[in-house]
Structures are given as structure tokens and as C-alpha cells.
Amino acid sequence: MTTLRAWLVERPFGLAMSSGFFGFFAHTGMLAALTADGHRPAHVAGSSAGALVGGAWAAGVEPDALGAVLRGLSRDAFWDPRLGAGLLAGQKFDAILRRILPTHALEACRVPTRISVFDIAARRTEIMERGDLVDAIRASCCVPVMFHPVRIGGRAYWDGGILDRPGIAGVPVGERLLFHHLASKSPWRASLPIPRRAGMVTLVIEDLPRSGPWQLPAGRQALELARAATARALDTAIGDDGIVRVAA
Numbered sequence: 001m002t003t004l005r006a007w008l009v010e011r012p013f014g015l016a017m018s019s020g021f022f023g024f025f026a027h028t029g030m031l032a033a034l035t036a037d038g039h040r041p042a043h044v045a046g047s048s049a050g051a052l053v054g055g056a057w058a059a060g061v062e063p064d065a066l067g068a069v070l071r072g073l074s075r076d077a078f079w080d081p082r083l084g085a086g087l088l089a090g091q092k093f094d095a096i097l098r099r100i101l102p103t104h105a106l107e108a109c110r111v112p113t114r115i116s117v118f119d120i121a122a123r124r125t126e127i128m129e130r131g132d133l134v135d136a137i138r139a140s141c142c143v144p145v146m147f148h149p150v151r152i153g154g155r156a157y158w159d160g161g162i163l164d165r166p167g168i169a170g171v172p173v174g175e176r177l178l179f180h181h182l183a184s185k186s187p188w189r190a191s192l193p194i195p196r197r198a199g200m201v202t203l204v205i206e207d208l209p210r211s212g213p214w215q216l217p218a219g220r221q222a223l224e225l226a227r228a229a230t231a232r233a234l235d236t237a238i239g240d241d242g243i244v245r246v247a248a
Helices: 004-010 024-036 049-059 063-071 091-100 133-140 216-233
Strands: 014-017 043-047 113-119 124-128 150-152 155-158 177-181 200-206 243-247
Touching: 004 200, 014 024, 014 049, 024 049, 024 063, 024 177, 024 200, 024 216, 043 049, 049 063, 049 113, 049 133, 063 091, 063 216, 091 133, 113 133, 124 133, 133 150, 133 155, 200 216, 216 243
Parallel strands: 014 043, 014 177, 043 113, 177 200, 200 243
Antiparallel strands: 113 124, 113 155, 150 155
């Protein structure tokens, strides 16, 4: 059986990361383990939490640096309630991204970057590949009710995970792709099936703690657990279903 490490070194691969509320902690830990072992994706894609981590890495922020930002994150740093179509205005989130990202243009990223967003008026997923990276990440992370919609080019956008929870809609079918799947921890959302594609290997880390605005310590724990689990996953055989499963 082929291990995940053997598959990664065989040929260039892309990385896609799913939405999952504050799952950016787990994505960061996973990517930290990958890059520490010398595996760097040739392109990235994602929705919501996956868009944040993939976009930050593509812009030049290494996972350990992003992890340091996340470990120091407090709720006050992004909490800016304001009247509108959502609880938070998102301006504090915008300021954090503009401060930590070395580039603010999708075209300037070190690898091709595809970010899924939900066009509210058209009721469909759009893929951002050009334009302002911060706006694209904010739009992809714009959880309805929690954040005001993000306007780009006169159109209003919400969370990319609304219709593209895996964050793979922008990746052509058949491309060699590592997909980090975050299982839903929401008490009101049923577990969604893991997507299958030719050429795609899926990493699933079981039983990571659920994080959120009032559960930031759990997010920090998820980051460390995901990093350690991914390091173990590299020597784990890929299943016949294309999935690598490891415990947190």
C-alpha cells in the first residue's frame, strides 16, 4: 500500500482545505506538518477556514508564523458588532489580514490560488483567482448572520462553504490533489459525505476539538493535535477509498 508521504513525493500536488467555522486552527497545524516534512503544494484552494489558511500560505505566510498569530488571537481582536446584515462588521478581521499578509493581490501569490465564495444575488459559488486577496478571504469566511456580507465589484458575497464546503469547486477534476477534510462538529448540522475525485487523496483527522469565538483555547489545542496527527499520517497507508484516517 502507498503511504501518504510516498504519494506526495511522487509528483507535484495541489492542496485544498474545507470550510469548518474556526477550523483554520486545524488546517494550520496540518500544513505546518506538511511543510516541515518538505511537502509544499503547487497550488491551493479552499472555502472559509480553508481559504484563510491557503490564502495566507500562498501570500507568503509560513504555517508556524500563522500559528503564532492564531495562538495569540483573542475574541476582542476580531469582535466588532455593528448594525447590518450580520452581527460583526468584519473590519477588525480585515485589519488583521492586511497586517499579516505580505501581499494583498491574488495574482502576486507564490502559487495559483483559488478561493470559493458564495454570490448572494446569483445564489452560486464563484471562484476568486484575481483581485484583492484580503477581500476574497473575508468573503469566503463570511458566515451568514455572524458577519456582514462582503462587497466586491458591486456584488455581495457570503461564506464559500455554503455551496462548496470542501473548497474544491475551483480545482479542475483530475488534478492531483490533497484534500484536508474537516468533519462537521456543529450540533445542528449533519455530517457531510467526503467527496471523491480521481487523483484526489483525502486526509481526515478524527475527533479534533471544536473551536469558536468562545472556544479559542480548543482551537489552539486543535492546531497542535492536527500537526502531530499529520506527522503520523505521512507514514500511514492510503486506503482503497483514497482516504487517510488518523486519530487526533
